[in-house]
Structures are given as structure tokens and as C-alpha cells.
Amino acid sequence: MRFDAFDGTQTLRARVLGGMCIALGVLAALMAVANILWSQSYLFALIEGIFAVLSYFLYVKSKRQTYTLREKNCYLLFLFVLVSYAIYAKPLVMGVYMWAFLLPIVFYLLLGKKQGFIVSLASLTVLMAILFFKKPVDPPFQIIPVIINFSFCYISILGVSHVYESNRDRIEQALHVLALTDALTGAKNRLAFKKDIQAKRRQKKILSILVLDIDHFKQINDTYGHEAGDDVLKKVTRCLAGIAGEDAVYRQGGEEFCVVVAQDLSGAEQLAESIRAGIETTEFVTQGCSIGVTVSLGIAQFALGLSEDDVLRIADERLYTAKLQGRNQVVSSAGPLPSC
Template identity: 40%
Template sequence: MCALVTLIIIIGTSLATPSNGVFIWSFALPILYYLLLGKQYGVIFSANLLVIQVFILGSKSTHAPFETFNLSLNLICAYFSIWAISHVFEGSRSHFSKRLKNLALLDPLTGAGNRLSMNHYFEVELKDKSQLYLFLLDLDFFKQVNDEHGHGVGDQVLIEVATLLRVVLGRGYVFRVGGEEFALFSSFANEEAALNTAEQIRARFENTTFDIDGLAINVTTSIGVAKFKSTNSLESFVNEADKQLYKAKQFGRNKVYCKFKKEHDDETVVA
């Protein structure tokens, strides 16, 4: 659309005499570019239009009303003003749009995705689910951290936990789905690779001491692992991982539990 409108105005400016005023429509185009194409392409299109129109109108400088240099200078300055306003407005709009999106999709404490973000990722962004695994992770006895050291320290631990999960998981997505519960989505070549990663996460927590305002905080984690099946919805997928998480907590915590469908339907326990 932008290209078509631009082409019409450029051709009209080229064919008509300046007194017809077709070139005046050029002043509306920077606004259109920024609204429809965004900041990056708005700059490119606005700059190209200015160069082309100046060249065309410059070749008609002997025609009215361009006999005087002052008019040409004022027109160029007016175009630059509209361009600058459009640029600033789009930058501000884009910034606030991004902030609103972050408020809607990110957990404000940890910066991890929230449940809404998880739903959007699973239903919209994720195209290939064939090798997808879900780790549902819960911090063991985290309530004791809040009770002994206060919620401020507990919040700092959660921030460190989210950072650690992103580092250890590497390629994957981390979502905070409860107070001290996180959901991790990632694709793996096979079940063994998925379990090895889950065990690495569990072991990393077991061997990590978080330094929070001079306090040494140790937390372990229980992890339930589920492999995506074509019949899974997000809800059923999470429920499968949640069942394994419940077993990991029920049978001692600081464990990884999973149940993969094979020739036999036995349960795999790590740690």
C-alpha cells in the first residue's frame, strides 16, 4: 500500500506542473510510513521520498511557485519537521507498546515468562512440538526461606533461580507458573538427552549456594518431566509433568521423575 501511494504521488509530481500542488501530498507520507511500516522502514522510505521529490521539483524550479528559493527551503524544512515528529512519535509508541507487552507477558519479579506468555508460546509461537519436553520444577521447602529470612530475601532467591535456569537450560524457555514453581520448555533429540539436562539442573541447584545480602541460601529442587504427545493440549501436557513432580516431592524431593511411553510403561526415576 505504501509503495503504491508513493508511486502515484511521485508520478503525479513528475507529470503535473507544480502549481497543481500534487507534491503537497508528500508531506503526509512520513506519517503513513511510520504508522504502517515502523521506525526502521519509516526512515528509509521518508529519506528516499525526500531525495526523489527534491530532484523532481528541482528540475521544475523555473515554474511557479518555485521561482523563489525561500519557498523551496520552507517546504523542505516543513517536510523535515513532519518527518521528525513522526519519528519521535513512533519511537515513543513502540517503547510503550513493548512495555505493555512485557507487563502482560513477563513475571515482574524474575523477568521469566508468566502463564499467559506460556500459553502464547505453546499455542502460537511453537511450530514444531515433535521433540518437545516440559520440566515442571518446584523449589523444595521454599516456604522455610521466606519464614526464616523474610520475603525480601525469598524474592531475591527467586530472581537468582530464574537466572540460573536460563543459563543451565540454554536453548529453551523459562516460565514462572507459581510462587516457587517454574515450567521449562525445550526440544531434545531423545529422552536420554532430556533426562540428562533435567538431572544437570537438579544437581546444579544442589551444589549452588545463593549469596543474598551476605546470607548463604541453599535450595534444592524437584522436577517432573513430560514428553509431548500429539494428543496433548497444554493443560494435559502440564498435568502429566505435574503428576511426576508430585511423585518427586512425595518420595523424598530433590529428585527428577518422568514417565515415558515405551514398550513397557514403567517409571523412570533419576537421582
């Protein structure tokens, strides 16, 4: 399963970059032709032509999401230089300075809230300096009112961009948590388990999996009701988080949980025994009733050539053995894992 869909920010930035590259590249090419044919601004046309070529190059890479951070930043720098040079070289009466209002939007969309704010503010300072020292001043314009109106418009667009990016980031984070969290217990869900396991295996860490099941959970539901069963699931989750840590606990479904630890089989077995004893000695009180809760656990360690599904299956088999042997116990093996 691919989890790059969870990196919504990266995907969004790649799409924005691609769309911007194709739009600005075409405009730059058209402006270069116009500068050659009508105004004979050959240097400006050359800069625009180079920018159009760079736009096409980055557009192709953005479609594949293979561009580097340096390439993106260089492209944004070139765009800023192009706009700055146009404001410096062209008369104010042509209104070229209005292209600068595009910059904070682009910076926020492609760089994020923090970097977008810093770069946008720095760009405003440079552009205001260019306008202030622009020589000669165009006769119809008084430069101070131009600078005031320019800065107010720029800051307004910067503010809107900042609010938009802040809210987009907050909503994306909330959706990300929602997608990877079990709604009932607040533990991570099966999807989060797959995602985290793949990330940890890329780091080549020693990993073990503890699979545990609440003993006679159906009987708890039948005797005390499903609301009591839900309360038991929540309290078991809190017990697991207190012993193994919140980030290590996953609800696989129903009354089955999984704990992932960066330990070998021996260390995982000691942790599993702590979990078993901790839950057995914990008082579960719901709706005025005291319920005795125990768990059975199976353990497996990752080894070369085994996928997460293989290790999970081995841990499940050992959990099943624990149940057959009377429940409320830990089953592991100090020897080699079965070959698959």
C-alpha cells in the same frame, strides 16, 4: 488464548491503513468528480477513480487484517505516483504539492522506522526533481525558493515522524517485555509460557517440559522471612538460567518453575538431573544465613494429540510423585505418556 493482541504494531498498522484508505478513498472520489465537472482533467480523474476503488478494496482487507505486504506496498506506491503526477501536471499556484507533506507520516506509520525513513527520503528526492524540472515555471513563483521551503517542511515532518515512530516502538517493546516477565525473578511468566509453547509447537519441534518445585519453600519463608524467600526464588532463577538458558525458564507461580527444552524425554531427564544437582550444591546465603535448597522435578514430553495443558498436567503429576517419594529427585517415564 489468542496472542495476536501482543502484535501491537501489526494491529496499529492495520487500523492506520484502514482509516487512511477510507479517508483518501472518499477524497479521491470527490476530486475525480471535481476534475470531471469543473476542470475537465479526465486522465487525472481516471487515476483518482482507480485510486478510490483500490482504497475501498484495501479498506475491506485491512478490517480483517488479510491484506498482504505486496498489496500494502503497491497501494503506497500508487499514492506516491498520484501525488507526484499531480505536482507535475498541476500549476504550482494550486498548491497541490502540499499533499506531499502527508507522505512521510503515512510511510512511517505503515512501514516502520527503517523502511519509512528510506522511502520518505527517496520520495523527497524524486519530488524535488519534479519541482526543479517542472515546465513551464509558473510566473508568480521562483522555483528555487519553492524547492527550499518545500524540502525544509518535508524534512521537518519526516523528523517528527521519525521521533514519534522511534518512541512508539520503544514503548511498545517495553510494555511487551513487562507483560511477559515475572516482576520478582525476571524470568518469563505463565503467559509467556503459553505464547512460546504455541509458537514452538507450530514449528513441530521435539519438546519436553520440566516442572520443578522448591522443596519445603514454606518452611524457608516461615523460618527466615519472606524477603529471604524472595532471594531464594531469584537465585534459583539464576541457577536455572545458567543451566538451561534464560529463554527456557518460566515462573509458573509461587515456588513452581517450568523449563521448556527442545529434547526428547531422555535428554530432558539428563538436563533435569543437572538442574537438581546444581541447585543442591549451590550455596544460598541471604541476610547472613546459609539456607540449604533442593528441588523436585517432573518431566513430560509432547506427543501427538496432547495439548500443552495435557503435558503440563502429566509433568505436574510426576512432580507430585517426586515429592511423595522424598523430594530432591527427578521423576520421568521412558514409556508412552498416559492417554487423555
